[in-house]
Amino acid sequence: MPIALLVAQALFLFGVPAVLVWAEPRLRVVETLSPVVLCYMSGIVAAQIPGVVFDARLAGGIVAASVLVAVPLLLFPADLRRWLRLARPTVLSFVLAVICVCISSALVFALLGARVPAAADISGMLTGLYTGGTPNMNAVALARQVDSETFILVNGADVVLGSVFLLFLMTVAKPLLARVFPAFVPVGTGPAEAGEPAIDQRGGPWYRAGLAVLLSLGLCAAAAGLSWLLLGRLAEAMIILSITSLAIVCTLSPNVRGLPHSYETGQYLLLVFCITIGTQADIGHMLQAGSLVLLYCGCVLLLAVALHWLTARLFNIDVDTLIITSTAAYFGPPFVGPIAKVLGNREVVVSGMTAGAVGLALGNYLGFAVASLLGG
Secondary structure, eight states, rough: OHHHHHHHHHHHHHHHHHHHHHHHHTTHHHHHHOOOHHHHEEEEEEEETTTOOOHHEEEEHHHHHHOOOOOOOOHTBBGGGGGSOOHHHHHHHHHHHHHHHHHHHHHHHHHHHHGGGTTTHHHHHHHHHHHHHHHHHHHHHHTTTTTHHHHHHHHHHHHHHHHHHHHHTTHHHHHHHHTTSOOOOOOOOHHHHHTOOOOOOOOOGGGHHHHHHHHHHHHHHHHHHHHHHSSSSSSHHHHHHHHHHHHHHHHHHOOOOOOOOHHHHHHHHHHHHHHHHHHOOOOOHHHHHHHHHHHHHHHHHHHHHHHHHHHHHHHTTTTTHHHHHHHHHOOOOGHHHHHHHHHHHHHHHHHHHHHHHHHHHHHHHHHHHHHHHHOO
């Protein structure tokens, strides 16, 4: 393929997400549909234009690089040690949520796995997704070499199911659950924690994000070298798990946690991943398999939530902690603030965001482990 065409395709794949990030706070339609959905749609539509064929090697390189570099960037700002100092109900409820997601993914695989192609990989992706959010699902999919059609189907199912569940959490969840679960008892936050979110981003010009990107690239190189040294090849699964481990070690440093715009840069790279995956999608396969994947994902989500809430009631978890840890597990840190506002409880923001950050760290390990145990 001519160099000029490759450059044009790269500009499209990196430029559209940048435009959507800029437009999200300015255009209601972008905010409503979300840049993630619009990136998938843009990639799929562009690939259907007659005469347009996206280079497979370019797309494969961008898919791998965007996820590998994004994982450390998303983890850098998180103070994971703070999680150990949180109130016991928060830690317990989040641990229960994670355990129940793993159990649900395995049970649904046992019941429906024979009917759904790549069911083990889907269970692994959903385990990652429902313990820390979309970044974990992306990383597990890359580690397991999931095809683009399956990935988009799972993500599409998540958009549908997640929207319904999020709407429930933001509207009637607390009035309904408050009839069964005890009320939240304020315990207060320490001086350092009261004004500092778990994912803390210092301001400053965007070019300073380059420091975080350079560090992330360094970790990627170290993980690749480790894979080559131990296995004699570049194994994507080992590289991703190694990057996650190295990033967690880096978060122990306050200087790393204070790198500006790390989290936002990671989110942007995930959008690049989404639009690139979209260009590789097979519409015919998606239409044929979509309903089964939606059913599978719906069963995993419903069973995981039911098990989590049942066990949380047995341990007498209060309603606000239950809802905020559910949000942290199933949607990740970005949604903790809006849900806390709906709950009218600012005290749960720090604990919820920290729990979400822990989920980001755990999701890659758990998702890959579940997929490997179920599918080999």
